[in-house]
Amino acid sequence: MKLMTKEIKQKLLRNGDVTNRGNDHKPVVKFFGGSSCTWIITEMDSADDDTLFGLCDLGMGYPELGYTSLQELESMKFPPFGLGVERDRYFKADKTLSQYHNEAIEAHRIIA
Numbered sequence: 001m002k003l004m005t006k007e008i009k010q011k012l013l014r015n016g017d018v019t020n021r022g023n024d025h026k027p028v029v030k031f032f033g034g035s036s037c038t039w040i041i042t043e044m045d046s047a048d049d050d051t052l053f054g055l056c057d058l059g060m061g062y063p064e065l066g067y068t069s070l071q072e073l074e075s076m077k078f079p080p081f082g083l084g085v086e087r088d089r090y091f092k093a094d095k096t097l098s099q100y101h102n103e104a105i106e107a108h109r110i111i112a
Helices: 006-016 070-075 097-107
Strands: 029-033 037-044 051-057 064-069
Touching: 006 037, 037 097, 051 070, 051 097, 064 070
Parallel strands: none
Antiparallel strands: 029 037, 037 051, 051 064
16 A cells, blocks of 8 residues: 555645644644554655654654654564555544644553
């Protein structure tokens, strides 16, 4: 499965546009991989079509807001079977990124 569709990319680029940057957007897409890695993404940088911004949780109890690379997500493989990162096709954001962040800090993981 492709991580990025044209529709998702357009929404992420729109949120990452200079005029929209810094707003508290609802996440556009959720990715997951391994046993507990989760990323909920709100923006993409149009300068490189690779840099994503959102809430990142690598399953160590410290979810944080930050940047990740689409190419890096696409290349990740998790042991023991070498499965990659997948897109949650059924994810629908019901709150803003800051609300997800506050819940994740309290729970030590992304609740989505």
